[in-house]
Amino acid sequence: SQGIIERDETPMEKEIARLHRVDFEFSDIFYFCRKGCEAIVEDEVTQRFSSEELVSWNLLTRTNVNFHYISLRLTIVWVIGVIVRYCFLLPLRFTLAAIGITSMIVGTTMVGQLPNSSVKNYLSEVVHLTCSRILVRALSGTIHYHNKENKPQKGGICVANHTSPIDAIILTNDGCYAMVGQVHGGLMGVIQRATVKACPHVWFERSEIKDRHLVTKRLREHVADKSKLPILIFPEGTCINNTSVMMFKKGSFEIGGTIYPVAIKYDPQFGDAFWNSSKYNIVSYLLRIMTSWAIVCNVWYMPPMVRKEDEDAVQFANRVKSAIARQGGLTELPWDGGLKRAKVKDTFKEEQQKNYSKMLVRNGSIG
Amino acid sequence: LSREDFQRIPELAINPLGDRIINAFFPEGEDQVNFRGFMRTLAHFRPIEDNEKNKDQNGPEPLNSRSNKLHFAFRLYDLDKDDKISRDELLQVLRMMVGVNISDEQLGSIADRTIQEADQDGDSAISFAEFVKVLEKVDVEQKMSIRFLH
Numbered sequence: 001s002q003g004i005i006e007r008d009e010t011p012m013e014k015e016i017a018r019l020h021r022v023d024f025e026f027s028d029i030f031y032f033c034r035k036g037c038e039a040i041v042e043d044e045v046t047q048r049f050s051s052e053e054l055v056s057w058n059l060l061t062r063t064n065v066n067f068h069y070i071s072l073r074l075t076i077v078w079v080i081g082v083i084v085r086y087c088f089l090l091p092l093r094f095t096l097a098a099i100g101i102t103s104m105i106v107g108t109t110m111v112g113q114l115p116n117s118s119v120k121n122y123l124s125e126v127v128h129l130t131c132s133r134i135l136v137r138a139l140s141g142t143i144h145y146h147n148k149e150n151k152p153q154k155g156g157i158c159v160a161n162h163t164s165p166i167d168a169i170i171l172t173n174d175g176c177y178a179m180v181g182q183v184h185g186g187l188m189g190v191i192q193r194a195t196v197k198a199c200p201h202v203w204f205e206r207s208e209i210k211d212r213h214l215v216t217k218r219l220r221e222h223v224a225d226k227s228k229l230p231i232l233i234f235p236e237g238t239c240i241n242n243t244s245v246m247m248f249k250k251g252s253f254e255i256g257g258t259i260y261p262v263a264i265k266y267d268p269q270f271g272d273a274f275w276n277s278s279k280y281n282i283v284s285y286l287l288r289i290m291t292s293w294a295i296v297c298n299v300w301y302m303p304p305m306v307r308k309e310d311e312d313a314v315q316f317a318n319r320v321k322s323a324i325a326r327q328g329g330l331t332e333l334p335w336d337g338g339l340k341r342a343k344v345k346d347t348f349k350e351e352q353q354k355n356y357s358k359m360l361v362r363n364g365s366i367g
Numbered sequence: 368l369s370r371e372d373f374q375r376i377p378e379l380a381i382n383p384l385g386d387r388i389i390n391a392f393f394p395e396g397e398d399q400v401n402f403r404g405f406m407r408t409l410a411h412f413r414p415i416e417d418n419e420k421n422k423d424q425n426g427p428e429p430l431n432s433r434s435n436k437l438h439f440a441f442r443l444y445d446l447d448k449d450d451k452i453s454r455d456e457l458l459q460v461l462r463m464m465v466g467v468n469i470s471d472e473q474l475g476s477i478a479d480r481t482i483q484e485a486d487q488d489g490d491s492a493i494s495f496a497e498f499v500k501v502l503e504k505v506d507v508e509q510k511m512s513i514r515f516l517h
Contacts, residue, residue: 005513005516006514006515006516026440026444026481026501026502028464030440030505030510031510032382032384032388032464034412034510035378036379036384036385036388037412038513039378040379040388041409043376043379045376045378046375046376046377335377339377343374343380348377349385349466351381352381353465353466353467353468354466354468356383356464357465357466357468358468360469
């Protein structure tokens with residue numbers, strides 16, 4: 001995506017390069033000064049945690065950051081749009097969603113009563129798929145699946161970039177997965193308890209999540225069983241606004257097994273799918289989704305990847321991340337999605353300081 | 368804006384001189400900067416345009432003139448704002464830039480040498496005029512400008 005300032009990416013070494021053997025100059029400070037101010041004007045990270053700005057307006061006030069009155073005709077078109085969306089589309093979608101969720105709960109509970117058998121698995125798949133499809137229709141979702149031959153197989157791990165809670169429904173629309181997540185209360189909890197009877201989803205208690213070894217162990221057991229459905233994991237750990245892919249947490253890549261990367265890219269012209277959890281709660285988020293024009297997205301299934309002999313989990317995670325970013329046309333960033341809420345680690349600053357010191361010591365004639 | 372708002376930018380937080388740069392935005396003793404103040408500080412980084420050079424000879428100097436850009440950098444070094452960079456101040460800034468990777472002695476000798484070379488009136492401190500003289504050959508305009516794309 002286009003930035004607003006011209007960034008000069010020459011590395012520190014070249015910029016502070018010197019022709020003569022003097023170790024430090026007052027002008028060295030210019031490099032840090034300019035980099036700092038460039039970051040203030042426009043940085044790569046904070047812009048990923050708010051919705052993408054559109055080049056041309058799509059008649060939704062929420063995406064109109066610089067609202068000003070253009071013409072009466074446009075305002076009338078917008079008003080008609082509002083009426084259509086709120087009075088016509090919203091009730092339809094809400095009804096569909098209600099039907100979808102109810103069938104999901106009822107259907108999976110009924111299937112859950114059956115003893116474990118291949119019939120049960122088949123029926124569970126049918127129920128999950130059907131309800132998922134109803135829910136996608138409830139959001140007016142138009143999904144294009146590419147490369148279906150690469151669809152995740154049983155016993156594998158499906159890995160995707162994360163933009164919203166809807167990602168899961170988008171994927172289950174086309175196949176059955178074992179979901180991984182935290183146990184919630186309320187309606188979500190009811191759904192979780194019902195679905196886990198029919199299909200072995202992996203729901204963790206809040207306390208269990210803190211124990212990384214426990215999490216890895218349970219996931220490993222699931223993957224080892226080749227008859228079990230592929231697990232669906234979002235390694236970024238948090239919702240990013242679909243313009244970039246941030247650091248993948250290495251936990252999922254330590255389990256072993258085959259990774260099936262999937263890239264999901266939403267078309268922002270029809271609706272903004274990104275969930276800014278610090279700004280909106282889940283209910284207002286769903287309301288916004290249901291009053292958008294539609295959810296249009298592309299899903300690319302990518303060929304499976306396995307960790308190489310000489311690769312560690314972090315390198316493997318980065319390899320998968322690059323592949324997904326390239327396929328989805330997203331920018332690839334090494335920053336941690338956790339920066340949405342937490343401060344950046346001091347180690348990065350220390351690294352910069354180290355690089356600069358190396359230059360001073362190398363060029364100078366210090367003893 | 369408060370200082371915390373700036374520190375939430377990861378690329379700024381890892382900049383060794385991040386705190387000094389943030390400080391440059393806040394006027395003396397204040398903890399908040401408004402949009403006007405924010406723009407005034409960023410205006411130092413506007414590229415110098417050719418057609419402006421001849422425009423207003425009698426008016427106040429624009430914020431992005433070479434002299435004002437240099438002044439901005441000078442203020443980053445001058446910690447106590449007494450219009451002089453003393454050896455101590457230089458040492459402190461150097462310490463910020465290199466972290467723990469260079470010993471006090473080495474840093475001290477770097478500081479001494481730098482001041483020796485730039486100091487002309489022998490007061491062991493660098494005034495703004497001496498600062499400007501040292502940097503007269505440096506292309507300040509290119510290094511201290513941020514260009515906006517249209």
